[in-house]
Amino acid sequence: MYLTLILSSLLSVAPTENSSGYPPHLDAEVILQPSTGAISWRATLSTVESLQQHYDFPLHSGLTPQLESAGSLTQIRDASVVGSGATLDPQRPVSRRWWRVEFKDQESSPVILSASGVIQEQLTQVGSGAGRSFSATPGTIEEKGVFLGGATSWLPLQEETRFTFSLRVDLPAGWTAVSQGTREVVSSEADRSIVHWRSEKGKPQEEIFLIAARFHEYRKVTAQVEAQVYLRDDEPNLAAKYLEATLQYVEMYSKLIGPYPYSKFALVENFWESGYGMPSFTLLGPQVIRLPFIIRSSYPHEVLHNWWGNSVYVDYPSGNWCEGLTAYLADHLMKEGEGRGAEYRRDVLKKFGSYVQEGLDFPLRDFRSRHSGASEAVGYGKCLMLWHMIRLKVGEQAFKRGLQEFYSSFSFRSAAFKDIAESIGEVAGTDLVDWMKSWTERTGAPEFRLSVEAGEESSRIVIEQVQEQNPYRIRVPVHYQLTTSSLWLQEILEFTPGDDGVISRQISFEVEGSLAAVRVDPFFDVFRRLDRSETPPTIGDIFGASSQLIILPSLSPRLDAWRALAESWATDGDVRIVLDTELEEIPQDRSVWILGEPTMGIANGTLRKAILQKGSKSRKFELAYSSWKLPTMKPPYVEPRLDQFDHCGVQVERHPDDENLTIGLVRCYREAAIPGLARKLPHYGKYSYLLFEGDEPTNVAKGEWATGTSPLSWTAAGISVAAPEDAREPLARPGPVLDADRMISDVGWLADPQREGRGNGSEGLHQSTQWVADRFSEIGLQPGAPDGSFFDCWSEDELDDRLKKGVRLRNVIGVIPGNDPALSGQSVVVLAHVDHLGRGWPDVRAGNEGKIHPGADDNASGVAVMLETARMMAGTHRPARTVIFVATSAEEWALRGARRYIESMEQWPAKDAISVISIDAVGRLSQGRLLALGTGTATEWIHIARGIGFTTGVAATAVKDDPGGSDQVPFHELGVPGIQLTTGPHDDYHRPGDTADKVDTAGMVEVATWLREALLYLSDRTEPLTSTLVGAAGTKITTPTAGRRVFLGTIPDFADTGPGVRIEGVVKDSPAQAAGLREGDRLLSLDGTVIDDLRGYSNLLKQLEAGDTVLLVIERTGDTFEVNVVLRKR
Structure with missing residues (x-):
């Protein structure tokens, strides 16, 4: 569960200052006793409003105040009065009493109060709907931790007032406290800890938070901000990730919006699952913090709230603009940076269609906070699309400058939708106020219809708003292509009021020439109701349905668990729960959940047959050979093995009798996993099918069904066109943690002609290994060679006339030692070879003899990536097991450097390594893709690769075999x-043209990002990987050492799993090009021998000589043909 509940700025009216112009100031001394829930404090309030001769405040009913200054203190409201405090988020009310201080002789300041008592409000489930309920407390003091905020009413603060404060907090030894503002002093007195917090000058707050526990603290300071992390366990590696991310996001948003408003930002671990954003810190639950994708998905949202909501406050009576704008500039921005902005916006529109049913819609001006799927779809989703449409309306630069102007003008003030419209409109030179009003005061969403009147010389494109409500004021992008060009053109149609104030339902425009295709809003840039054909059926469709039915399997031995799941989903709305024996067929008037085992456990045979006919068979998501078969899997459906007893499957389909309804099947044998499914499924609303593993259960597969043809898409008969591409850049990107300039500089040094190609036995290679050792030392790696230095040296006998006998070689070995005594003797080994071909040995191509082979991609790029990864890990990472970085020599010479490492390393024996990662030729990502070759060597590697892609946003194509x-x-x-x-x-490859100017700098950053995440995971993983290698059983796997002597010129697709070898490219002026081979061709056989795979293809070529003519059988676009090719010398 992940929630973003902004507790710091949710007041029903704008807070005010007093008549003096200065906010009230509170000085408080607080003593906490977590073991008993007790709190006592003494508070001094100064600059208090004096006009009414009294000061009123609410206080938690567990506290009894006393007045220590002049005047009188009386209770003015009964203790039975309850309220939710400052927050408007769903919250169990807390009992409060209202008190009044009457001033003596018109003296209003200072006011000195003290109080003591117990605050222990229990965690309870709040919110409505299957996907929106969560645990919360208005405040508590207990052994697990302390949580106090505005909703607790724990201090004598007037409502609807902003104030400054200073806190002195007295805690048990070993405890510390966190609040907004600046921590000034931390000290110890006897068996107590003392912490001082103070609000920052000129930055009045709407409430005071106090979070306390036995925290482990971590921090990192820059000129902009102090990043802090407070964790309940000592996890420096986790803390390092958040410190790094904090600095990235603060820098990004400071450039995009304006200076960060506080001196610190802290990540604080809560003791229950939460996602709270307070001024200058965020309070996240223990599971949330450790979800690998949170840092890239939801964490920037929390950081950004310090601009929107926690410094520019929300004028709630006019509507909460903050959540939608924050989601747009955080969640959406991160997806846009991955090239998935259109997908994210489609999901937003899909959620609106799923959850905002009749009677649940409301205008944006009425949004305060989310408490259901419908409120989220409006307050977050519709509002997000509003900002996107404004951005497209005024342009990128005007939108950015408008946000900066708005922030500058309203920092630590309340603001409304109108204020943002005026700020952006002023910069853009246009009036946005009326346009904004048309979207914040109306409900609903437009729906569009496309019609095309196609002609040979000209055509007319017509767009019509077809919803029942009056037309909306909106701009609609129309992309079209003519038959004479593959270029997509764009026209913006703007629905605006005419002179009579009426918006026309229909707009059309004429196109000169013959139309090939039309696509209306292909990137989902417009807020609208999607047509069913534009989106697949999803889990969210059922949870958002106005009427639902949950069918229980009467024959299941897990019936009680299934019933508990159903009841947890039926807490809100029209949801019926029935046994299958109560039905004869699938109901036609509502969406349906059908629960049970893979064999369903349905007693009613007629109903079971109907389910199977209308369910999984149509999508091929089913059991095959006692394993789950997914739509993306190929026979025999056992890689990876998805056993039905270990995995739970979920799948949804359109209702066969009503496409506006949905049927969902949840199938699981593991009773222990069913409660987890109950919690998790509501948060997977965008997916059509899911697969979970284990008792937790953990999601291991998910996806969406393919969609149909949109009614907003038109293509001329007999014409095929490529879809238009969205080339927009995101508004901002997080700065790289890894130094791209340094990596390209490293590549340049190693590939410089002065190194003469770093040939084995050469002075250039000797210089390069010394250079790497110097870098290892600067980075802070410990020497790892057997003699205690960075160098492991050895001699090799002559194997070629080009080399002398006894050539001296050396590997460079640097280490980050492990910290877990049980694992520190094990290692993760990272390899990158420094050597290359020098002037053309041992793998020179004909005509290149004697020429310098710079080896920029192969493998200066790998060394640069390894160095940068080591730099980032050495200063922050404390691995459980040892991480060893090895810059090898003689890789080009039959892998002699790696073999030497295995033979000589005794302190961390190679056989005890959990895994090895070789970084070789990683500098051409812009021309290819990142490949992880050999993921089939351990059953876990495919999952590790997938998880790293999800966590970092850098995808690697997992290749089971290892042709590298x-x-x-x-x-x-x-x-x-x-x-x-x-x-x-x-x-x-292996040519003089492999130079530094062709290396993709940004691509190396992505590779290093992927590598670092892999090392962080492997170095801390407790269990070993499950090797699938024959060598694990003691049988040595032999590797052919003989090289190929011939050159064909095909570039293989390493990731392809089809028959033969798929050609990904053809080398210019090669035999393959001369024979007419091209990208996408598939080599099926060579001289009558079937090509099984890439390794078999390579072995066949090794048997041939230059000048041989070979017969290739080629498959191209379904057709098979033969071609003769004359091989050349390699």
Whole structure:
């Protein structure tokens, strides 16, 4: 569960200052006794309003105040009065009493009060709907921790007033406290801890928070902000990730909006699952913090709230603009940075259609906070789309400058939708107030229809608003393509009021020429109701349905667990729960959940048949060979094995009798997993199918069904067109943690002609290994060679006339030691070879003899990525097991450097490594894709690769086999699983053209990001990986050492799993190009021998000589043909 409940600025009216112009100030000394829930305090209030001769405040009923200054104190409201305090989020009310201080002789300041008592409000479930309920408390003091805020009424503060404060907090030894503002003093007195917090000058607050526990603290300071992390366990690696992310996001938003408004930002771990954003800190639950994707998805949302909501406050009577704007500039921005902005907006529109049913809609001006799926779809989703449409209306720069002007003008003031419209409109030179009003005061959403009157010389495109409500004021992008060009053109149609104030329902425009295709709003830039054909059926469709039925399996031995799940989903709305025996067929008037085992457990045979006919068979999501078969899997459906007893499957379909309704099947044998399904499924609303594993259960697969043809899409008969592409850049990007400039500089140094290609035995390679050792030392790695230095040296005998006998070689080894005694003797090994071909040995291409081979991609890029990753980890990471960085020599010479490491390393034996990662040729990502070769060497690697992509946003294509043949191969022979990271082959491979100017700098950042996440995971993983290698059983895996002597010129697709070898590219002026081979061709056989895979293809070529003519069987677009090719010398 992940919620964003902004507790710091949710007042029903705008807070005010007093007549003096200065906010009230509170000085409080607080003593906490968590073991008993007790609190006592003494508070001094100064600059108090004096006009009414009294000061009124609410206080928690567990506290009894006393007045220590002049005047009188009386209770003015009965203790039975309850309220939810400052927050408007769903919250169990807390009993409060209202008190009045009457001033003596018109003296109003200072007011000195004290109080003591117990505050222990229990956690309870609040909110409505299956997807919106969560645990919350208005405030509590207990052994697990302390949570006090405005809703607690724990201090004598007037409502609807902003104030400054100073807190001195007295806690048990080992405890610390967190609040907004600046921490001034931390000290110890006897068996107590003393912490001082003070609000920042000129930044009055709407409430005072106090969070306390036995925290482990971490911090990192820059010129902009002090990043802080407070965790309940000592987890420096987790803290380092959040410290790093905090600095990234603060810098990004400071550039986009304006200076960060506070001196610190802290991540604080709560003792229950929460997602609270307070001024200058966020309070997240223990599971939430450790979800791997949170740092990239929801954490920026929390940081951004310090601009929107926690410094620019919300004028709630006019509507909460804050959540939608924050979601747009955080959640949406991060997806847009991944190239998935249109997908995110589609999901927003889909959620509106799923949850905002008749009677649940309301205008944005009435939104205060989310408490249901419908309120979220309006207050977050519709509002988010409002900002997106304004951005497109005024342009990127005007939108950014308008936000900056708005922030500058309203910092620490309340603001309304109108104020934002005026700020952006003033910068853009247009009046946005009326336009904004038309969207904040209306309910509903437009629906569109496209019609095309196509002609040979001209055509007319017509867009019509077809919803029942009056037309909306809106701009609609129309993309179209003519038959004479593949270029997509765009026309913006603007529905605006005419002279009579009426908006026309229909707009059309004429196009000169013959139309090929039309796409209306293909990137979901317009807030509208989607047509059913534009989106697949999803889980959210059922949870958002106005009427639902949940069918229980009467024959299931897990019936009680299924009933508990159903009851947890039936707490809100029209939801019926029935046994299958009560039905003869699937109801036709409501959406339906059908619960049970994979074999359903449905007693009624007629009903069971109907379910199977109308359910999984149509989508091929079913049991196959006692395993789950997913739509993306190919026979035999066992890689990876998805056993029905270990996995729970969920799938939804359109109702066969009414496409506006949905049927969902939840199938699971594991009773222990069913409560987890009850909690988790409401948060997977955008998906059509899910697969979960284990008792937790953990999601291991998810997806959406393909959609149909949109009614807003038109294509001329007999014409096929490529979809238009959204080339927009995001409004901002987080700054890279990794230094791209330094990496490209490292590549440049290693690939410089002065290094002469770093050939084995050369002075250039000797210089390069010394240079790497110097970098290891600067980074702070410990020497890892057997003699205590960075160098492991050895000699090799002559294997070629080009090399002398006894050539000296050396690996460079640097270490980050492990901290867990049980694991520190094990290692994660990272390999990147420094050597290359020098002037063309041992793998020179004909005509390149004697020329310098710079080896920028192969493998200066790998060394640069390894160095930058080591830099980032050495200063912040304390791994459980040892991480070893090895810059090998003689990789190009039959992997001798890696073999030497295995033979000589005794302190951390290679056979005990959990895994190995070879970084080889990773500098051409812009021309290819990141490949993880050899993921089949351990059953976990496919899941690790998928998880890293989800966590970092950097996807690697997992390739089960290992056709790469780099330094990981000798480890495979030991039975140690591992992968090679590479961006794939290219025309310059092992050629003089592999120069530094062709290396993709941004791509290396992505590779290093992926590598670091892999190392963080592997170094802290407790269990070993499950090796699938034969070598693990003691049988050595032999690797052919003979190289190929011939050159064909095909660039293979390493990730392809089809028959033969798919060609990803063809080298210019090669035999393959001369024979007419091209990208996408598939090589099926060579001289009558079937090509099984890439390794078999390579072995066939090794048997041939230059000048041989071979017969290739090629498959191209479904057709098969033969071609003769004359091979050249390699």
